[in-house]
Amino acid sequence: MQPTTLTHAARPRPPQRRSRVSPEQIADAALKIVDRDGVTALTMRRVAAAIDVGTMTLYGHFRSKEQLLDAVVDAAVGRGKLPALTGSWRDQVRALMRAANRNLAAHPALVQIRFAQPVLRPEALRFGEAGMGILRSAGFNSREAAHGFRLLFTYVFGFAGLSPTATLDDARREAAAAIAGLPAEEYPNLAENSAEFSEAIGGGAAFNYGLERILDGLESHLKARAT
Amino acid sequence: MQPTTLTHAARPRPPQRRSRVSPEQIADAALKIVDRDGVTALTMRRVAAAIDVGTMTLYGHFRSKEQLLDAVVDAAVGRGKLPALTGSWRDQVRALMRAANRNLAAHPALVQIRFAQPVLRPEALRFGEAGMGILRSAGFNSREAAHGFRLLFTYVFGFAGLSPTATLDDARREAAAAIAGLPAEEYPNLAENSAEFSEAIGGGAAFNYGLERILDGLESHLKARAT
DNA sequence: ACCTGAACACCGTTCAAGT
DNA sequence: ACCTGAACACCGTTCAAGT
Numbered sequence: 001m002q003p004t005t006l007t008h009a010a011r012p013r014p015p016q017r018r019s020r021v022s023p024e025q026i027a028d029a030a031l032k033i034v035d036r037d038g039v040t041a042l043t044m045r046r047v048a049a050a051i052d053v054g055t056m057t058l059y060g061h062f063r064s065k066e067q068l069l070d071a072v073v074d075a076a077v078g079r080g081k082l083p084a085l086t087g088s089w090r091d092q093v094r095a096l097m098r099a100a101n102r103n104l105a106a107h108p109a110l111v112q113i114r115f116a117q118p119v120l121r122p123e124a125l126r127f128g129e130a131g132m133g134i135l136r137s138a139g140f141n142s143r144e145a146a147h148g149f150r151l152l153f154t155y156v157f158g159f160a161g162l163s164p165t166a167t168l169d170d171a172r173r174e175a176a177a178a179i180a181g182l183p184a185e186e187y188p189n190l191a192e193n194s195a196e197f198s199e200a201i202g203g204g205a206a207f208n209y210g211l212e213r214i215l216d217g218l219e220s221h222l223k224a225r226a227t
Numbered sequence: 228m229q230p231t232t233l234t235h236a237a238r239p240r241p242p243q244r245r246s247r248v249s250p251e252q253i254a255d256a257a258l259k260i261v262d263r264d265g266v267t268a269l270t271m272r273r274v275a276a277a278i279d280v281g282t283m284t285l286y287g288h289f290r291s292k293e294q295l296l297d298a299v300v301d302a303a304v305g306r307g308k309l310p311a312l313t314g315s316w317r318d319q320v321r322a323l324m325r326a327a328n329r330n331l332a333a334h335p336a337l338v339q340i341r342f343a344q345p346v347l348r349p350e351a352l353r354f355g356e357a358g359m360g361i362l363r364s365a366g367f368n369s370r371e372a373a374h375g376f377r378l379l380f381t382y383v384f385g386f387a388g389l390s391p392t393a394t395l396d397d398a399r400r401e402a403a404a405a406i407a408g409l410p411a412e413e414y415p416n417l418a419e420n421s422a423e424f425s426e427a428i429g430g431g432a433a434f435n436y437g438l439e440r441i442l443d444g445l446e447s448h449l450k451a452r453a454t
Numbered sequence: 455a456c457c458t459g460a461a462c463a464c465c466g467t468t469c470a471a472g473t
Numbered sequence: 474a475c476c477t478g479a480a481c482a483c484c485g486t487t488c489a490a491g492t
Contacts (some may be wrong), residue, residue, distance in 0.1 A: 020456090031437070043483085043485080044482065044484085044485065044486085045337055045483090045484080045485090053457090053458090053460040054457065054459075055458080055459090055485090055486095056457070056458050056486085056487095057457060057458070058458080059485095059486075059487095060456075060457075064485085065485065065486090088386075096309075098487085100460090106270065110383050116388075120401065120402055120405035121405075124408060125405070125406070125409065125414065125417060126414075128417055128424065129413075129415075129416050129417050130416045132416035132417060132424065133415075133416040136416060136420070137303065142419075142420045142422075142423040143426075143427075144421065144425045144436075145423070146420055146423035146424045146426065146427035147423075147427045147432075147433055147436040147437065148436075148440070149424075149427070150427040150428065150433055150436075150437065151382070151436065151437035151440055151441075153389075154385040154386050154389055154437060155378070155381055155382055155385060157385050157388070157389060157390075158381040158382060158384050158385020158388060159385070161343075161384070161385060162381055162384060162385075163378075174347060175347055177268055178347035178348075178352065179352070182349060182352065186356075186358075187352065187353075187356045188360075189356050189359035189360040189363060190355055190356050190359060191354060192363075192369075193359055193363070193369045193372065195369075196369040196370045196372070196373035196374075197355065197363055197373045197376075199370075199373065200370075200373035200374045200376070200377040201377065205374075206374055206377055209371075209374040209377075209378065210246055210374065210378035210381060212444075213375070213378055213441060213444035213445055213448060214378075214440060214441060214444055215444070216443065216444035216447045216448060217439075217440035217441055217442070217443035217444030217445075217447070218440055218444075220443045220444070220447055221440060221443060247475090270464090270465065270466080271465085271466065271467085272464090272465080272466090280476090280477090281476065281477040281478075282466090282467095282477080282478090283467085283476070283477050283478080284475090284476060284477070285466095286467075286468095287475075287476075291466085292466065292467090292469085
Protein backbone atom coordinates (compact mmCIF):
# COMPACT_ATOMS: atom_id res chain seq x y z
CA MET A 1 0.00 0.00 0.00
CA GLN A 2 2.64 2.51 1.04
CA PRO A 3 5.42 3.18 -1.48
CA THR A 4 8.30 0.90 -0.50
CA THR A 5 11.95 1.57 -1.28
CA LEU A 6 13.86 -1.63 -1.90
CA THR A 7 17.48 -0.60 -2.21
CA HIS A 8 18.81 -4.13 -2.54
CA ALA A 9 16.61 -5.32 -5.38
CA ALA A 10 16.20 -3.15 -8.43
CA ARG A 11 14.54 -5.58 -10.82
CA PRO A 12 12.94 -4.53 -14.08
CA ARG A 13 9.48 -5.91 -13.19
CA PRO A 14 7.09 -4.12 -10.81
CA PRO A 15 8.83 -3.61 -7.46
CA GLN A 16 6.65 -5.78 -5.21
CA ARG A 17 3.90 -7.60 -6.99
CA ARG A 18 2.15 -8.01 -3.62
CA SER A 19 4.18 -10.68 -1.83
CA ARG A 20 2.32 -13.93 -2.47
CA VAL A 21 0.44 -15.06 0.63
CA SER A 22 0.54 -18.66 1.76
CA PRO A 23 -2.34 -20.58 3.35
CA GLU A 24 -0.27 -20.70 6.55
CA GLN A 25 0.04 -16.91 6.67
CA ILE A 26 -3.70 -16.62 6.26
CA ALA A 27 -4.43 -19.19 8.95
CA ASP A 28 -1.98 -17.52 11.34
CA ALA A 29 -3.59 -14.13 10.81
CA ALA A 30 -7.03 -15.68 11.38
CA LEU A 31 -5.86 -17.43 14.55
CA LYS A 32 -4.50 -14.17 15.89
CA ILE A 33 -7.84 -12.45 15.33
CA VAL A 34 -9.75 -15.32 16.88
CA ASP A 35 -7.54 -15.43 19.97
CA ARG A 36 -7.72 -11.69 20.47
CA ASP A 37 -11.32 -10.87 19.62
CA GLY A 38 -13.24 -14.14 19.60
CA VAL A 39 -14.74 -16.23 16.89
CA THR A 40 -17.51 -13.78 16.03
CA ALA A 41 -14.88 -11.22 15.09
CA LEU A 42 -13.42 -13.52 12.48
CA THR A 43 -14.60 -12.32 9.09
CA MET A 44 -13.04 -12.89 5.72
CA ARG A 45 -12.82 -9.16 5.19
CA ARG A 46 -10.92 -8.66 8.44
CA VAL A 47 -8.48 -11.49 7.83
CA ALA A 48 -7.73 -10.10 4.39
CA ALA A 49 -7.24 -6.60 5.76
CA ALA A 50 -4.89 -7.91 8.45
CA ILE A 51 -2.47 -9.21 5.84
CA ASP A 52 -3.12 -6.30 3.51
CA VAL A 53 -4.72 -8.25 0.70
CA GLY A 54 -7.99 -8.08 -1.18
CA THR A 55 -10.78 -10.09 0.43
CA MET A 56 -11.19 -12.31 -2.58
CA THR A 57 -7.56 -13.36 -2.51
CA LEU A 58 -8.41 -15.65 0.43
CA TYR A 59 -10.67 -17.66 -1.83
CA GLY A 60 -7.65 -18.56 -3.91
CA HIS A 61 -6.40 -20.58 -0.92
CA PHE A 62 -9.57 -21.71 0.82
CA ARG A 63 -12.79 -22.70 -0.81
CA SER A 64 -14.87 -21.24 2.01
CA LYS A 65 -14.75 -19.74 5.46
CA GLU A 66 -15.39 -23.19 6.89
CA GLN A 67 -12.20 -24.48 5.31
CA LEU A 68 -10.29 -21.55 6.70
CA LEU A 69 -11.62 -22.41 10.15
CA ASP A 70 -10.30 -25.95 9.75
CA ALA A 71 -6.89 -24.50 9.00
CA VAL A 72 -7.13 -22.27 12.07
CA VAL A 73 -7.77 -25.32 14.25
CA ASP A 74 -4.79 -27.03 12.69
CA ALA A 75 -2.59 -24.02 13.35
CA ALA A 76 -3.63 -23.82 16.98
CA VAL A 77 -3.45 -27.55 17.69
CA GLY A 78 -0.13 -27.96 15.91
CA ARG A 79 1.32 -25.26 18.10
CA GLY A 80 0.58 -27.21 21.29
CA LYS A 81 3.14 -29.98 21.49
CA LEU A 82 2.38 -33.16 23.36
CA PRO A 83 4.12 -33.31 26.74
CA ALA A 84 6.76 -35.88 27.63
CA LEU A 85 4.96 -39.00 28.79
CA THR A 86 6.67 -40.73 31.69
CA GLY A 87 5.65 -42.45 34.92
CA SER A 88 2.52 -44.46 35.65
CA TRP A 89 -0.42 -44.50 33.24
CA ARG A 90 -2.13 -42.17 35.65
CA ASP A 91 0.75 -39.73 35.56
CA GLN A 92 0.80 -39.89 31.80
CA VAL A 93 -2.91 -39.33 31.35
CA ARG A 94 -2.77 -36.46 33.81
CA ALA A 95 0.06 -34.82 31.92
CA LEU A 96 -1.69 -35.29 28.58
CA MET A 97 -4.99 -33.86 29.78
CA ARG A 98 -3.39 -30.90 31.49
CA ALA A 99 -1.52 -30.12 28.31
CA ALA A 100 -4.76 -30.29 26.35
CA ASN A 101 -6.45 -28.08 28.88
CA ARG A 102 -3.65 -25.54 28.68
CA ASN A 103 -3.81 -25.49 24.92
CA LEU A 104 -7.56 -25.05 24.84
CA ALA A 105 -7.30 -22.29 27.42
CA ALA A 106 -4.74 -20.54 25.23
CA HIS A 107 -7.11 -20.71 22.26
CA PRO A 108 -10.62 -20.51 23.70
CA ALA A 109 -12.15 -20.11 20.26
CA LEU A 110 -11.01 -23.62 19.30
CA VAL A 111 -13.84 -25.00 21.34
CA GLN A 112 -16.50 -22.96 19.61
CA ILE A 113 -15.12 -23.93 16.24
CA ARG A 114 -14.95 -27.54 17.26
CA PHE A 115 -18.62 -27.48 18.13
CA ALA A 116 -19.63 -26.22 14.75
CA GLN A 117 -17.78 -28.97 12.92
CA PRO A 118 -16.18 -32.20 14.18
CA VAL A 119 -12.43 -32.12 13.93
CA LEU A 120 -10.92 -35.29 12.59
CA ARG A 121 -7.72 -33.86 11.25
CA PRO A 122 -4.35 -35.53 11.71
CA GLU A 123 -2.98 -32.91 14.10
CA ALA A 124 -5.99 -33.22 16.40
CA LEU A 125 -5.94 -37.00 16.27
CA ARG A 126 -2.42 -37.12 17.69
CA PHE A 127 -4.08 -36.43 21.01
CA GLY A 128 -6.34 -39.46 20.60
CA GLU A 129 -3.43 -41.58 19.51
CA ALA A 130 -1.46 -40.69 22.64
CA GLY A 131 -4.41 -41.25 24.94
CA MET A 132 -5.31 -44.61 23.46
CA GLY A 133 -1.70 -45.72 23.69
CA ILE A 134 -1.47 -44.93 27.39
CA LEU A 135 -4.74 -46.62 28.29
CA ARG A 136 -4.08 -49.75 26.26
CA SER A 137 -0.65 -50.11 27.86
CA ALA A 138 -2.22 -49.65 31.27
CA GLY A 139 -4.29 -52.77 30.67
CA PHE A 140 -7.64 -51.44 29.49
CA ASN A 141 -9.09 -53.47 26.67
CA SER A 142 -9.88 -51.85 23.36
CA ARG A 143 -13.45 -50.91 24.19
CA GLU A 144 -12.63 -49.62 27.66
CA ALA A 145 -9.71 -47.58 26.38
CA ALA A 146 -11.89 -46.01 23.71
CA HIS A 147 -14.67 -45.16 26.14
CA GLY A 148 -12.18 -44.03 28.74
CA PHE A 149 -10.45 -41.71 26.34
CA ARG A 150 -13.77 -40.35 25.22
CA LEU A 151 -14.66 -39.60 28.83
CA LEU A 152 -11.41 -37.75 29.37
CA PHE A 153 -11.70 -35.88 26.09
CA THR A 154 -15.28 -34.92 26.85
CA TYR A 155 -14.28 -33.57 30.23
CA VAL A 156 -11.36 -31.51 28.99
CA PHE A 157 -13.37 -30.20 26.10
CA GLY A 158 -16.45 -29.45 28.14
CA PHE A 159 -14.39 -27.71 30.78
CA ALA A 160 -12.83 -25.43 28.20
CA GLY A 161 -16.19 -24.79 26.59
CA LEU A 162 -17.79 -23.81 29.86
CA SER A 163 -14.89 -21.63 30.90
CA PRO A 164 -15.94 -18.02 31.17
CA THR A 165 -14.96 -15.66 28.40
CA ALA A 166 -14.66 -12.84 30.89
CA THR A 167 -12.16 -13.09 33.70
CA LEU A 168 -12.73 -15.89 36.15
CA ASP A 169 -13.31 -13.49 39.03
CA ASP A 170 -15.96 -11.60 37.11
CA ALA A 171 -17.70 -14.82 36.16
CA ARG A 172 -17.68 -15.96 39.79
CA ARG A 173 -19.17 -12.68 40.92
CA GLU A 174 -21.86 -12.99 38.29
CA ALA A 175 -22.69 -16.52 39.39
CA ALA A 176 -22.89 -15.48 43.03
CA ALA A 177 -25.09 -12.53 42.08
CA ALA A 178 -27.42 -14.79 40.11
CA ILE A 179 -27.77 -17.12 43.07
CA ALA A 180 -28.33 -14.20 45.42
CA GLY A 181 -31.23 -13.18 43.20
CA LEU A 182 -32.99 -16.53 43.59
CA PRO A 183 -35.67 -17.23 46.20
CA ALA A 184 -33.75 -19.05 48.94
CA GLU A 185 -36.70 -21.30 49.82
CA GLU A 186 -36.74 -22.71 46.31
CA TYR A 187 -32.97 -22.95 45.96
CA PRO A 188 -31.75 -23.79 49.47
CA ASN A 189 -28.72 -25.78 48.41
CA LEU A 190 -27.44 -23.13 46.06
CA ALA A 191 -28.07 -20.43 48.65
CA GLU A 192 -26.17 -22.36 51.33
CA ASN A 193 -23.21 -23.22 49.12
CA SER A 194 -23.14 -20.15 46.94
CA ALA A 195 -19.46 -19.35 47.50
CA GLU A 196 -18.25 -22.87 46.76
CA PHE A 197 -20.59 -23.26 43.79
CA SER A 198 -19.32 -20.02 42.28
CA GLU A 199 -15.73 -20.92 42.98
CA ALA A 200 -16.08 -24.25 41.18
CA ILE A 201 -17.21 -22.81 37.84
CA GLY A 202 -13.63 -22.68 36.60
CA GLY A 203 -9.95 -22.50 37.42
CA GLY A 204 -7.17 -24.98 37.97
CA ALA A 205 -8.46 -26.41 41.24
CA ALA A 206 -11.82 -27.25 39.71
CA PHE A 207 -10.19 -28.80 36.65
CA ASN A 208 -7.84 -30.92 38.72
CA TYR A 209 -10.54 -32.11 41.11
CA GLY A 210 -12.62 -33.41 38.23
CA LEU A 211 -9.66 -34.97 36.47
CA GLU A 212 -8.57 -36.86 39.60
CA ARG A 213 -12.11 -38.17 40.17
CA ILE A 214 -12.20 -39.46 36.61
CA LEU A 215 -8.80 -41.10 37.07
CA ASP A 216 -10.06 -42.66 40.32
CA GLY A 217 -13.05 -44.01 38.47
CA LEU A 218 -10.97 -45.46 35.66
CA GLU A 219 -8.52 -46.96 38.12
CA SER A 220 -11.20 -48.67 40.16
CA HIS A 221 -12.65 -50.09 36.97
CA LEU A 222 -9.25 -51.42 35.96
CA LYS A 223 -8.71 -53.02 39.36
CA ALA A 224 -12.18 -54.57 39.40
CA ARG A 225 -11.47 -56.16 36.05
CA ALA A 226 -8.11 -57.53 37.25
CA THR A 227 -9.69 -59.56 40.04
CA MET B 228 -51.26 -10.09 5.34
CA GLN B 229 -54.12 -11.64 3.38
CA PRO B 230 -57.55 -10.06 3.74
CA THR B 231 -59.34 -12.00 6.48
CA THR B 232 -63.06 -12.45 6.82
CA LEU B 233 -64.15 -12.62 10.43
CA THR B 234 -67.84 -13.52 10.40
CA HIS B 235 -68.20 -13.79 14.16
CA ALA B 236 -66.74 -10.41 15.11
CA ALA B 237 -67.97 -7.34 13.34
CA ARG B 238 -66.55 -4.70 15.61
CA PRO B 239 -66.23 -1.06 14.65
CA ARG B 240 -62.43 -1.02 15.06
CA PRO B 241 -60.07 -2.60 12.51
CA PRO B 242 -60.86 -6.33 12.20
CA GLN B 243 -57.61 -7.83 13.53
CA ARG B 244 -55.15 -5.30 14.78
CA ARG B 245 -52.49 -7.99 14.40
CA SER B 246 -53.00 -10.30 17.39
CA ARG B 247 -50.55 -9.07 19.99
CA VAL B 248 -47.56 -11.42 20.30
CA SER B 249 -46.17 -12.41 23.66
CA PRO B 250 -42.51 -12.97 24.49
CA GLU B 251 -43.34 -16.64 25.00
CA GLN B 252 -44.77 -16.96 21.49
CA ILE B 253 -41.63 -15.40 20.10
CA ALA B 254 -39.34 -17.66 22.13
CA ASP B 255 -41.32 -20.74 21.13
CA ALA B 256 -41.10 -19.84 17.46
CA ALA B 257 -37.37 -19.24 17.83
CA LEU B 258 -36.88 -22.57 19.63
CA LYS B 259 -38.71 -24.36 16.85
CA ILE B 260 -36.41 -22.83 14.24
CA VAL B 261 -33.32 -23.62 16.27
CA ASP B 262 -34.32 -27.23 16.84
CA ARG B 263 -35.19 -27.78 13.21
CA ASP B 264 -32.46 -25.85 11.39
CA GLY B 265 -29.73 -25.14 13.90
CA VAL B 266 -28.55 -22.02 15.61
CA THR B 267 -27.11 -20.40 12.49
CA ALA B 268 -30.58 -20.42 10.93
CA LEU B 269 -31.95 -18.32 13.76
CA THR B 270 -32.33 -14.77 12.50
CA MET B 271 -34.58 -12.05 13.76
CA ARG B 272 -36.12 -11.73 10.33
CA ARG B 273 -36.97 -15.43 10.21
CA VAL B 274 -38.46 -15.53 13.68
CA ALA B 275 -40.63 -12.55 12.85
CA ALA B 276 -41.75 -14.09 9.57
CA ALA B 277 -42.62 -17.36 11.34
CA ILE B 278 -45.18 -15.60 13.49
CA ASP B 279 -46.21 -13.26 10.69
CA VAL B 280 -45.04 -10.04 12.28
CA GLY B 281 -42.74 -7.22 11.27
CA THR B 282 -39.12 -7.81 12.21
CA MET B 283 -38.97 -4.77 14.41
CA THR B 284 -41.88 -5.97 16.50
CA LEU B 285 -39.50 -8.42 18.19
CA TYR B 286 -37.54 -5.51 19.59
CA GLY B 287 -40.61 -4.46 21.51
CA HIS B 288 -40.17 -7.63 23.59
CA PHE B 289 -36.42 -8.25 23.54
CA ARG B 290 -33.73 -5.65 23.62
CA SER B 291 -31.44 -7.72 21.39
CA LYS B 292 -30.96 -11.07 19.75
CA GLU B 293 -28.86 -12.14 22.73
CA GLN B 294 -31.82 -11.61 25.05
CA LEU B 295 -34.03 -13.60 22.73
CA LEU B 296 -31.49 -16.43 22.90
CA ASP B 297 -31.70 -16.35 26.70
CA ALA B 298 -35.44 -16.77 26.42
CA VAL B 299 -34.97 -19.66 24.01
CA VAL B 300 -32.78 -21.42 26.55
CA ASP B 301 -35.42 -20.83 29.21
CA ALA B 302 -38.12 -22.25 26.97
CA ALA B 303 -36.11 -25.38 26.21
CA VAL B 304 -34.90 -25.96 29.76
CA GLY B 305 -38.29 -25.30 31.28
CA ARG B 306 -39.75 -27.96 29.02
CA GLY B 307 -37.49 -30.66 30.47
CA LYS B 308 -38.84 -31.52 33.89
CA LEU B 309 -36.57 -32.86 36.60
CA PRO B 310 -37.00 -36.60 37.11
CA ALA B 311 -38.26 -38.14 40.34
CA LEU B 312 -35.31 -38.50 42.68
CA THR B 313 -35.38 -41.68 44.71
CA GLY B 314 -32.89 -44.33 45.84
CA SER B 315 -29.23 -43.93 46.73
CA TRP B 316 -27.34 -40.73 45.97
CA ARG B 317 -25.79 -42.58 43.09
CA ASP B 318 -29.17 -43.54 41.68
CA GLN B 319 -30.36 -39.98 42.04
CA VAL B 320 -27.35 -38.42 40.37
CA ARG B 321 -27.59 -40.95 37.56
CA ALA B 322 -31.26 -40.14 36.99
CA LEU B 323 -30.60 -36.41 37.05
CA MET B 324 -27.72 -36.58 34.60
CA ARG B 325 -29.53 -38.88 32.21
CA ALA B 326 -32.47 -36.49 32.21
CA ALA B 327 -30.14 -33.60 31.45
CA ASN B 328 -28.50 -35.59 28.70
CA ARG B 329 -31.89 -36.40 27.19
CA ASN B 330 -32.94 -32.78 27.29
CA LEU B 331 -29.74 -31.54 25.69
CA ALA B 332 -30.05 -34.22 23.02
CA ALA B 333 -33.58 -33.01 22.29
CA HIS B 334 -32.32 -29.44 21.88
CA PRO B 335 -28.79 -29.68 20.50
CA ALA B 336 -28.62 -25.97 19.86
CA LEU B 337 -28.82 -25.26 23.58
CA VAL B 338 -25.20 -26.25 23.88
CA GLN B 339 -24.04 -23.86 21.22
CA ILE B 340 -25.98 -21.04 22.79
CA ARG B 341 -24.61 -21.89 26.18
CA PHE B 342 -21.09 -21.62 24.84
CA ALA B 343 -21.67 -18.14 23.58
CA GLN B 344 -23.07 -16.87 26.85
CA PRO B 345 -23.13 -18.41 30.34
CA VAL B 346 -26.59 -19.33 31.43
CA LEU B 347 -27.38 -18.33 34.97
CA ARG B 348 -31.13 -18.17 34.71
CA PRO B 349 -33.47 -19.56 37.35
CA GLU B 350 -34.77 -22.40 35.17
CA ALA B 351 -31.27 -23.61 34.36
CA LEU B 352 -30.14 -23.30 37.97
CA ARG B 353 -32.78 -25.75 39.13
CA PHE B 354 -30.49 -28.40 37.77
CA GLY B 355 -27.63 -27.15 39.94
CA GLU B 356 -29.89 -26.92 42.94
CA ALA B 357 -30.98 -30.55 42.57
CA GLY B 358 -27.42 -31.77 42.04
CA MET B 359 -26.01 -29.89 45.00
CA GLY B 360 -28.82 -31.19 47.20
CA ILE B 361 -28.10 -34.80 46.35
CA LEU B 362 -24.36 -34.53 46.85
CA ARG B 363 -24.61 -32.63 50.13
CA SER B 364 -27.06 -35.20 51.47
CA ALA B 365 -24.71 -37.98 50.39
CA GLY B 366 -22.07 -36.58 52.72
CA PHE B 367 -19.86 -34.49 50.44
CA ASN B 368 -18.81 -31.24 52.03
CA SER B 369 -19.65 -27.95 50.42
CA ARG B 370 -16.50 -27.66 48.34
CA GLU B 371 -16.55 -31.28 47.21
CA ALA B 372 -20.20 -31.10 46.27
CA ALA B 373 -19.61 -27.98 44.23
CA HIS B 374 -16.62 -29.45 42.42
CA GLY B 375 -18.39 -32.77 42.01
CA PHE B 376 -21.44 -31.17 40.48
CA ARG B 377 -19.24 -29.13 38.20
CA LEU B 378 -17.53 -32.31 37.04
CA LEU B 379 -20.87 -33.96 36.28
CA PHE B 380 -22.23 -30.87 34.58
CA THR B 381 -19.10 -30.52 32.50
CA TYR B 382 -19.33 -34.11 31.37
CA VAL B 383 -22.99 -33.96 30.41
CA PHE B 384 -22.53 -30.68 28.67
CA GLY B 385 -19.36 -31.68 26.88
CA PHE B 386 -20.92 -34.93 25.75
CA ALA B 387 -23.84 -33.10 24.22
CA GLY B 388 -21.53 -30.57 22.63
CA LEU B 389 -19.39 -33.22 21.04
CA SER B 390 -22.34 -35.23 19.84
CA PRO B 391 -22.44 -35.37 16.06
CA THR B 392 -24.94 -33.18 14.28
CA ALA B 393 -25.31 -35.79 11.57
CA THR B 394 -26.59 -39.23 12.48
CA LEU B 395 -24.42 -41.23 14.82
CA ASP B 396 -23.74 -43.91 12.23
CA ASP B 397 -22.59 -41.36 9.68
CA ALA B 398 -20.32 -39.74 12.24
CA ARG B 399 -18.82 -43.09 13.14
CA ARG B 400 -18.16 -43.88 9.52
CA GLU B 401 -16.49 -40.52 9.09
CA ALA B 402 -14.28 -41.09 12.11
CA ALA B 403 -13.27 -44.53 10.88
CA ALA B 404 -12.53 -43.10 7.45
CA ALA B 405 -10.37 -40.35 8.95
CA ILE B 406 -8.37 -42.93 10.90
CA ALA B 407 -8.05 -45.12 7.84
CA GLY B 408 -6.48 -42.17 6.07
CA LEU B 409 -3.74 -41.78 8.66
CA PRO B 410 -0.28 -43.35 8.35
CA ALA B 411 -0.55 -46.47 10.53
CA GLU B 412 3.07 -46.24 11.69
CA GLU B 413 2.44 -42.82 13.19
CA TYR B 414 -0.96 -43.68 14.63
CA PRO B 415 -0.67 -47.35 15.64
CA ASN B 416 -3.09 -47.20 18.54
CA LEU B 417 -5.83 -45.53 16.54
CA ALA B 418 -5.29 -47.93 13.66
CA GLU B 419 -5.51 -50.96 15.93
CA ASN B 420 -8.60 -49.77 17.80
CA SER B 421 -10.34 -47.90 15.03
CA ALA B 422 -13.68 -49.64 15.41
CA GLU B 423 -13.90 -49.13 19.16
CA PHE B 424 -12.64 -45.56 18.94
CA SER B 425 -15.27 -44.70 16.34
CA GLU B 426 -17.96 -46.45 18.30
CA ALA B 427 -17.18 -44.45 21.44
CA ILE B 428 -17.71 -41.02 19.88
CA GLY B 429 -21.33 -40.99 20.94
CA GLY B 430 -24.43 -42.92 21.90
CA GLY B 431 -25.95 -44.18 25.09
CA ALA B 432 -23.32 -46.79 25.89
CA ALA B 433 -20.53 -44.23 25.71
CA PHE B 434 -22.47 -41.76 27.83
CA ASN B 435 -23.25 -44.35 30.48
CA TYR B 436 -19.70 -45.69 30.64
CA GLY B 437 -18.34 -42.22 31.35
CA LEU B 438 -21.05 -41.40 33.85
CA GLU B 439 -20.45 -44.59 35.82
CA ARG B 440 -16.69 -43.96 35.93
CA ILE B 441 -17.33 -40.47 37.30
CA LEU B 442 -19.70 -41.89 39.89
CA ASP B 443 -17.05 -44.49 40.83
CA GLY B 444 -14.53 -41.72 41.25
CA LEU B 445 -16.83 -39.62 43.41
CA GLU B 446 -17.77 -42.64 45.50
CA SER B 447 -14.18 -43.63 46.19
CA HIS B 448 -13.46 -40.06 47.22
CA LEU B 449 -16.39 -40.11 49.60
CA LYS B 450 -15.29 -43.42 51.12
CA ALA B 451 -11.68 -42.28 51.48
CA ARG B 452 -12.85 -39.24 53.37
CA ALA B 453 -15.06 -41.36 55.66
CA THR B 454 -12.11 -43.39 56.93
C1' DA C 455 -2.20 -16.61 -14.30
C1' DC C 456 -3.15 -14.39 -10.52
C1' DC C 457 -5.59 -11.00 -8.03
C1' DT C 458 -9.64 -8.25 -6.77
C1' DG C 459 -13.57 -4.49 -7.05
C1' DA C 460 -18.40 -4.42 -7.69
C1' DA C 461 -22.49 -6.60 -6.80
C1' DC C 462 -25.87 -9.82 -4.65
C1' DA C 463 -28.38 -11.71 -1.09
C1' DC C 464 -28.22 -11.79 3.28
C1' DC C 465 -27.44 -10.07 8.60
C1' DG C 466 -28.72 -7.05 13.43
C1' DT C 467 -30.24 -2.81 14.71
C1' DT C 468 -31.37 2.52 14.58
C1' DC C 469 -34.48 5.82 13.30
C1' DA C 470 -38.32 8.03 11.87
C1' DA C 471 -42.62 7.60 10.22
C1' DG C 472 -46.96 5.29 9.99
C1' DT C 473 -51.66 3.99 12.46
C1' DA D 474 -49.11 3.71 22.20
C1' DC D 475 -47.86 0.35 19.50
C1' DC D 476 -46.05 -1.31 15.31
C1' DT D 477 -42.91 -1.36 11.35
C1' DG D 478 -40.67 0.04 6.62
C1' DA D 479 -36.55 2.16 5.11
C1' DA D 480 -31.92 2.65 5.83
C1' DC D 481 -27.20 1.75 7.72
C1' DA D 482 -23.25 -0.79 8.44
C1' DC D 483 -22.05 -4.97 8.22
C1' DC D 484 -21.64 -10.29 6.42
C1' DG D 485 -19.98 -14.55 2.80
C1' DT D 486 -19.57 -15.40 -1.78
C1' DT D 487 -20.25 -15.04 -7.17
C1' DC D 488 -18.87 -12.94 -11.17
C1' DA D 489 -16.56 -10.40 -14.32
C1' DA D 490 -13.06 -7.47 -15.08
C1' DG D 491 -8.51 -5.84 -14.19
C1' DT D 492 -3.14 -6.62 -14.57
